[in-house]
Amino acid sequence: MSEENTSEVARKLELLKLRFKEKATKDIGLLQQTTDQFRVGRFGPNDVAAAYHSLHRLAGSAGTFGYSALGEEARALEIMLKPLAEVSDEVAPEQVQNVVDEAFVWRVTRLVDFLSLDQAVGHIAAAASVPVSGEMATESCVLIVHSDPNRAQELVHGLELHGFVPLALPTLQQAIDYGLSEVAALIVEDTQILRDGWQLETASDTPPVISLGAGDSFDERYALAECGVDGFLGEPVDIPALADYMERLITEREESGSGRVMIVDDDPELLEHYGLVLEEGGLEVWRVNDPAEILSALSEFRPDIVLMDVQMGKYRGPNLAQMLRFEPGWLGLPIIYLSSEDDREFQVDAMAKGGDDFLTKPVSDDFLLRAVTVRCYRARQLDKLASRDSLTGLLKHSLAKSEIQIEHTRCQRRGEQAVVAMLDLDHFKQVNDRFGHRTGDLVIKGLANLLRHQLRKSDVIGRYGGEEFVVALPDCSLENARRIMQSVCKNMAGIEFQSDGQEFTVTLSVGIVPLQDFLTSDDAIDAADQALYRQKQTGRNGVWVGGDKSVPVRTLG
Amino acid sequence: MTETETTLERIMLVEDEEDIRAVAELALEAVGGFTLTTCASGQKALETLAEFKPQLIVLDVMMPGMDGPTTLKAIRERPAFVDTPAIFMTAKVQPEEVNGYLSQGAVAVIPKPFDPMALSDKIRDIWSNLKPEQRSA
Numbered sequence: 245m246s247e248e249n250t251s252e253v254a255r256k257l258e259l260l261k262l263r264f265k266e267k268a269t270k271d272i273g274l275l276q277q278t279t280d281q282f283r284v285g286r287f288g289p290n291d292v293a294a295a296y297h298s299l300h301r302l303a304g305s306a307g308t309f310g311y312s313a314l315g316e317e318a319r320a321l322e323i324m325l326k327p328l329a330e331v332s333d334e335v336a337p338e339q340v341q342n343v344v345d346e347a348f349v350w351r352v353t354r355l356v357d358f359l360s361l362d363q364a365v366g367h368i369a370a371a372a373s374v375p376v377s378g379e380m381a382t383e384s385c386v387l388i389v390h391s392d393p394n395r396a397q398e399l400v401h402g403l404e405l406h407g408f409v410p411l412a413l414p415t416l417q418q419a420i421d422y423g424l425s426e427v428a429a430l431i432v433e434d435t436q437i438l439r440d441g442w443q444l445e446t447a448s449d450t451p452p453v454i455s456l457g458a459g460d461s462f463d464e465r466y467a468l469a470e471c472g473v474d475g476f477l478g479e480p481v482d483i484p485a486l487a488d489y490m491e492r493l494i495t496e497r498e499e500s501g502s503g504r505v506m507i508v509d510d511d512p513e514l515l516e517h518y519g520l521v522l523e524e525g526g527l528e529v530w531r532v533n534d535p536a537e538i539l540s541a542l543s544e545f546r547p548d549i550v551l552m553d554v555q556m557g558k559y560r561g562p563n564l565a566q567m568l569r570f571e572p573g574w575l576g577l578p579i580i581y582l583s584s585e586d587d588r589e590f591q592v593d594a595m596a597k598g599g600d601d602f603l604t605k606p607v608s609d610d611f612l613l614r615a616v617t618v619r620c621y622r623a624r625q626l627d628k629l630a631s632r633d634s635l636t637g638l639l640k641h642s643l644a645k646s647e648i649q650i651e652h653t654r655c656q657r658r659g660e661q662a663v664v665a666m667l668d669l670d671h672f673k674q675v676n677d678r679f680g681h682r683t684g685d686l687v688i689k690g691l692a693n694l695l696r697h698q699l700r701k702s703d704v705i706g707r708y709g710g711e712e713f714v715v716a717l718p719d720c721s722l723e724n725a726r727r728i729m730q731s732v733c734k735n736m737a738g739i740e741f742q743s744d745g746q747e748f749t750v751t752l753s754v755g756i757v758p759l760q761d762f763l764t765s766d767d768a769i770d771a772a773d774q775a776l777y778r779q780k781q782t783g784r785n786g787v788w789v790g791g792d793k794s795v796p797v798r799t800l801g
Numbered sequence: 802m803t804e805t806e807t808t809l810e811r812i813m814l815v816e817d818e819e820d821i822r823a824v825a826e827l828a829l830e831a832v833g834g835f836t837l838t839t840c841a842s843g844q845k846a847l848e849t850l851a852e853f854k855p856q857l858i859v860l861d862v863m864m865p866g867m868d869g870p871t872t873l874k875a876i877r878e879r880p881a882f883v884d885t886p887a888i889f890m891t892a893k894v895q896p897e898e899v900n901g902y903l904s905q906g907a908v909a910v911i912p913k914p915f916d917p918m919a920l921s922d923k924i925r926d927i928w929s930n931l932k933p934e935q936r937s938a
Contacts, residue, residue, distance in 0.1 A: 253831050257917060260827065264820050300863060304892035305821055307914025315914055319892065 264309040272355045282344040285337035296329035314358035386410045387419045389432040402483035405738045407697025416440045425449040429490045441471035452493035484690045503620025506547040508532045510556035525613040535559040548620040554583040565598035633707040636692035644706020648716045652765035662759040663725035665715040666772040670751040670784040672711040679743035729754045729787045751785035807936040809928045813855035814839045815846040817864040833921025843867030862891035
């Protein structure tokens with residue numbers, strides 16, 4: 245094969261792989277629905293065979309498209325189902341329920357996750373990865389507990405559009421049996437919480453719990469709060485509001501227990517001890533034994549806070565703090581002294597030189613951990629305030645631009661490819677005019693959350709202006725970027741917003757260009773903006789692929 | 802290449818799954834340089850057989866309606882294709898099952914999933930191990 249032919253084959257394989265992934269996602273969704281029906285004993289004579297064939301197909305084909313893990317798991321499930329599929333007479337519901345138990349349904353649901361474990365197809369497949377689901381699959385798994393299957397399905401469909409991976413179960417007990425440790429949020433109808441909510445106390449690692457209910461009285465809400473519920477929404481549920489609510493609770497939860505701490509101490513034993521205590525508590529720790537290394541350690545680790553001894557050999561903590569403040573980038577970094585000095589005068593003096601707080605030794609391990617954790621959390625929140633857009637939690641304009649610049653430099657240096665996209669909501673002014681700004685804000689948040697879920701953690705997502713967003717996809721081909729953005733457009737158009745009892749949808753226009761083809765990242769952003777403008781001119785709701793001026797601009801699907 | 806050897810050119814693939822047909826086209830035409838005709842069902846294969854005159858037939862085992870073994874049986878009833886070498890493709894590769902397929906008149910079994918980049922070589926290997934009289938032009 246010639247080299248040209250080889251890359252052409254690789255490109256086509258990559259396309260086939262994408263097609264397979266799309267189809268497999270659909271098939272798995274169907275399988276999930278069928279097996280859910282098996283659980284409740286609702287199935288026709290051909291349904292078992294159909295499910296068996298579907299698994300058999302996945303088992304046989306997934307590996308060919310680079311999803312070996314999916315193929316193997318499907319094969320395992322296929323073998324379990326085989327005895328049922330081979331029974332010629334009608335199968336009794338009990339027989340089916342014996343095989344298709346909670347664990348089976350759970351495994352079927354998780355098949356989708358295997359689609360994110362992609363490997364190269366064949367030996368020469370293109371390096372471009374497909375960041376459609378990426379890491380989000382496990383992070384965004386949401387359990388919906390509702391006794392009314394129709395309502396549950398509505399919630400499932402609604403939340404799927406927002407990028408969550410919802411699973412509906414009829415009772416709270418089943419949700420607990422299913423396991424809550426990997427679930428991002430639990431949505432439960434209020435009657436079940438009030439009746440069975442106590443069960444949650446025995447479960448460890450509960451995610452944020454949101455209760456849904458028709459009753460809206462003070463007494464009921466108080467009772468829910470007493471049960472330890474994190475949020476409440478009235479029924480009928482406004483899905484975008486629910487999605488936003490969940491997003492907030494999940495983010496808070498994720499951030500409250502984490503943090504990055506740099507400890508500076510010249511006593512190696514103490515350094516190790518503090519380090520272990522904080523690491524045990526789930527924090528990330530960087531130990532600096534020699535204060536002279538503090539600057540390089542800081543730029544490499546970028547901690548949330550610094551924990552520093554006051555007197556370290558010939559170095560004094562307050563002087564080090566003052567020195568750090570020479571660097572504008574470290575002006576906001578909280579520095580906390582660990583010191584046996586409890587003279588207030590001395591403490592105030594030290595703080596005047598750039599320190600923020602004191603923890604007086606001796607300090608118990610438990611107190612140290614808690615004190616450091618809250619300070620990390622606080623430092624993150626403050627940092628967010630400065631760098632993140634308050635409405636959406638996405639990067640602010642200037643920061644997004646500088647991140648894209650960093651990505652541009654990286655592409656140039658390593659010869660990699662990346663894509664810049666500009667996104668703009670269609671006719672957004674009309675939304676604001678008709679429904680008011682609060683509704684408009686909800687739409688903006690809806691898109692922000694959708695992007696957060698559908699893109700990878702490594703992607704740059706920024707709010708560029710009012711209803712304009714900028715995205716950079718590192719290590720991504722133009723074609724993959726187009727598909728991803730196309731799917732964002734599709735999902736956005738499917739979200740039904742509500743205001744004043746009216747339902748409406750909002751579409752999205754996108755322009756994309758290859759970042760590495762431009763001299764500067766600003767040029768790329770401008771070009772993406774022009775591509776966006778072309779899409780606006782040619783009917784909105786879709787993706788325009790722009791690029792090198794020598795290549796004629798074309799539109800795709 | 803010696804004179805007695807006949808080169809494999811025309812392959813027929815019978816496979817109900819569209820994805821697999823597409824990837825096999827790529828694997829056998831673009832990568833392998835063969836001339837391939839794909840059929841979505843056993844019925845379709847029987848209709849196309851006389852016109853395409855395949856030198857080798859690759860059949861998926863599990864297909865709705867006519868499955869692979871049934872299709873092969875029907876093909877063998879056509880005098881012109883009594884001896885055309887056939888290969889089964891299947892996700893089931895228990896040794897006793899392989900023997901079962903071979904006894905039904907297949908010359909080899911290719912397990913699924915297959916590596917699209919290696920499929921042509923595999924088929925060429927199978928072809929070169931056939932007896933000369935099986936390798937019709």
